[in-house]
Amino acid sequence: MPPGLDNLRHIVVLMMENRSFDHMLGSLTAVNPQIDGITDQLGNPDTTGALIKPQPLAQFQGQLDPDPDHHFPAVDLQIFGGDTSPNRVANMQGFVKSYFNQQKDVGHSQKIMYYFAQNQLPVLTTLALEFAVFNRWFASIPGPTICNRAFAHYGTSFGRVDMNLLYINEPFKSIYDRLISANPKHTAKLYYYDTTSSTMEITNLLENQPELFGTYQQFLNDCSTGNLPDYSFIEPNFSDHDSDSGEEVASDQHPDHNIQAGELFIASVYNAIKQNPNLWQSTALLVVYDEHGGIYDHVVPPACTPDQFTASANDTGTGQSFAFDRLGVRVPAILISPWIPKGTVVDGRVFDHASIPATITKFFLGDYSPRSPRETSADVFIEPNVQPVDPARNLLSLAAMRTDCPDFDV
């Protein structure tokens, strides 16, 4: 058994908000050409027909206002460039056109192509270069937040492509239910930032199982006292608000929230795990974004196994139904563990948020049903800790734990 898997006891997922891979990590191609980011060949036409190339001019705040449209019809335009014909081919040529639709301002619409320079994002880019960055991790749906986050909790959005996910008593259990009702029992927790930020999973889990939730302060305490559950899902702070300990700046990185606040938050999660030596050697942390937020990425989302649900033409808003047979736009995803070789680039494999419950289930529970068709067919980012482990698929592959992992000065 590889020692990294043998030692692994905890998996933590931090899901941020609304940024594409190219926007956040595209600059890293210049550092490591294996990372599939920004190159000179990329561009999008604006509404005058001019070719707009990606430029490292992204700003921490104030640039993507209004919030770029990332609901199903807009993402359809972004992916297909406005082609609505039956045999259309995805080309990722509609991002500038889509953003233009919101303000009818040609100059402003070009900002959707901007990306961050490496030195602007010292936390995310360091983690990507130090651990395992995924070249092909996509949002689960070409649509907005809540349906995409549902894939991380349930492996499906129960047929929804929008924010109106008001499901109850659907056939598939949440990953948390699966774990806590298993025999032997496992532990799981959703940590929202605080009660004022709360969670984006309300109408099932918060409403019916509030005992599953903790706060970020509790996460910090659980890390320092060695009481982290087997599986933890962390939500960032979704709003600027007051708290009894002061003012809290939104850390979710959702436009137009400040990017640096999110960087601090990611570093804080990493530090909390790393500062407990026992936890550091036995934990894998996945940092991932829920969807691209309408921001440019150049990789065409691939087709995928259809879910058993279909969204109606009325629900998609495009005049066409959707069988959940295509992934959403690519997002940043980084797997962190001291057992991962520095500079790992995961290429040639496709992941989406259904990979999260698929991985947690396979690792902790093994065979399990029922699960959605999408989850059943999703790739896993951590192999189960049973023999035989395919060495080519095991990312926690080092024979000895690294001692050169970075620290963040938070």
Add this chain to the structure above:
Amino acid sequence: MTLVHVPRPPQSALNPDRPVNTLLKAQIQHLHEAERNLPPRHRTDIYINAIKTEGEAAEYIRRVTTAIHKAHEEAAAKRGRGIVIAAAADDGEGSGRRRTTTAKRKHKAAQGSRRS
């Protein structure tokens, strides 16, 4: 081992008066659905269509989230179980909570993203 410096956001990053975004609007809508299932004594009197800013949204979200936890705690207590719901106790929710003044906000904004 490398020590990476992480810059803090400027004090101008904080803006509770920012118009509420579509994500928070959806969160409010979901909490409103959940609130309708609460016992009447736990419901807020907030008219959600009048919520316009992040600060206002945050206050509604805090009150309903707290109410959901409290309603479950009460129900658990009635059943005689001792379910511990740590999340409800994190930030002093309840009648004694104070709003921060603008001056205090500006002062604290200078101290970093989490200002304590």
